[in-house]
Structures are given as structure tokens and as C-alpha cells.
Amino acid sequence: MEYGPRALGNRSIIASANNEVTKDKLNISFKKRNWFQPFCPSLLEEEAGKIFEDCKQPDRFMVMGYKVKPDMIGKVRAVINVDHTARPQMLAGENPRYRELIKQVKKHTGLGIILNTSFNLHGYPMVCSPKDAIDVLLNTKANYLAIGNYLVEKK
Secondary structure, three states: OOOOOOOOOOEEEEEOOOOOOHHHHHHHHOOOOOOOOOEEEEEEEHHHHHHOOOOOOOOOOOOOEEEOOOHHHHHHHOOOOOOOOOOOOEEEEOOOHHHHHHHHHHHHHHOOEEEEEEEOOOOOOOOOOOHHHHHHHEEEEOOEEEEEEEEEEOO
């Protein structure tokens, strides 16, 4: 569970950082909140200077907001506010599996950044067990669940 510094990358719903349609679906279907509410990005620490104008030091826990560079706005649409700011998690080596996932995203998209939000549905606490996670998978329009070393696909 999240306690103290955020447990980002664990018990998370993740998606593409550049797909605004996915962001809208997450807001409406999963989180039951206004379509325009932003989600936060998780990114490789070394990508921060490429994406943000005013990033002077790493922010591993989503506590600061940063202005997105104008040429990056269209590439990270799903993780920015209407004022073109974001509240990112900049990942170094503290979560190797999550970092590797984002590195694979970078290999395929050219940018090491993803959308990250807590793994829970509106009105429910964060998932606390594999059963909770599978229940969310079965009761939503989600198609996949990564749990431990396994990828579960809904048929």
C-alpha cells in the first residue's frame, strides 16, 4: 500500500502517455471523474530534461509540478494538465522492473514515459491482493493484468 513516499509503479494502472482517448476512458470508466482531470506520468529520470522546461532535480514522488516543453505537448497529451504542466514521477533505479518496462516503451515509442494512476476503481480502495486485481480485470473493460511475473489476458 502507499505509505509515506508514494509506491508508484506498484499496484498501478498504466497506459500510453500520448493517447488522450485512453486517458478519457480511464477517467470516465475506471475513476468515474471528469474527463479533463489529468493523470500523472512516470518517466525515466534521464528523460526529464527532454520533456520539462524547468526541471532542475529529480522528483521521484510526484510532489512538484513542471511545465512541459512546447514541442513535447502533443507527445505526452494523456499526462498533462490544461495549463501544460505535469506532476511526474522520475524513475532512477529504485524499481528495476518498472524501469525496465518504461525502457521498453522508450524502445518502441522513442520516449520513456507512461501514464500511471493508482490501481483502484472509483469508490474502492487500492487492490490489496491478487483476487482484488483479478476482480477489477473481470469487472472492467481492461484486457490485461500484469501480476508478478505473469500477464493475464481477459478472453
